[in-house]
Amino acid sequence: EIERTLAMIKPDGLSGNYTEKIKEAILESGFDIIEEAVVQLDVERASLFYAEHADRSFFNSLVKYMTSGPVCAMILESPDAISCWRNLIGPTDARKAKTSHPDSIRAMCGLDSEKNCVHGSDSPQSAAREISFFFGDDKSEALEHDE
Numbered sequence: 001e002i003e004r005t006l007a008m009i010k011p012d013g014l015s016g017n018y019t020e021k022i023k024e025a026i027l028e029s030g031f032d033i034i035e036e037a038v039v040q041l042d043v044e045r046a047s048l049f050y051a052e053h054a055d056r057s058f059f060n061s062l063v064k065y066m067t068s069g070p071v072c073a074m075i076l077e078s079p080d081a082i083s084c085w086r087n088l089i090g091p092t093d094a095r096k097a098k099t100s101h102p103d104s105i106r107a108m109c110g111l112d113s114e115k116n117c118v119h120g121s122d123s124p125q126s127a128a129r130e131i132s133f134f135f136g137d138d139k140s141e142a143l144e145h146d147e
């Protein structure tokens with residue numbers, strides 16, 4: 001099924017000049033980039049994006065990281081975009097990615113379990129919410145269905 005997912009290059013990914021390499025990996029993997037926006041999140045917006053983690057011990061640190069510079073949000077479209085993008089970025093902990101998924105994006109540019117340089121929606125529900133968060137309510141569905 002043709003799906004859309006929300007991909008985000010986090011502040012460390014943008015400031016480390018990995019943006020072009022990440023976009024090459026996206027296009028080589030067959031995703032279409034439907035929308036793209038460079039955005040500076042403030043504490044309120046970052047807290048809202050990560051609201052499901054509000055009770056976690058790392059939450060304040062996560063918000064500080066995510067507001068430390070601009071992020072690049074993208075809508076990616078492809079067959080099974082949600083799981084394909086999660087596979088391409090690798091595990092949350094970039095240190096683990098470097099050993100177990102050496103070809104993943106987090107292995108290339110991530111640092112640890114927090115500073116992992118990219119984000120991907122983990123379900124169709126979060127993809128719809130996260131696409132709306134950055135691009136509005138009418139962007140979460142792939143436009144053409146061959147059903």
Ligand code: CMP
Nearest residue numbers: 053058062092113114115116118119120
């Ligand atoms: P992401 O996939 O964007 O979703 C939640 C984010 O919280 C995650 O990437 C990391 O940036 C951060 N995170 C997850 N687990 C931890 C952890 N154990 N310690 C610090 N940050 C974390």
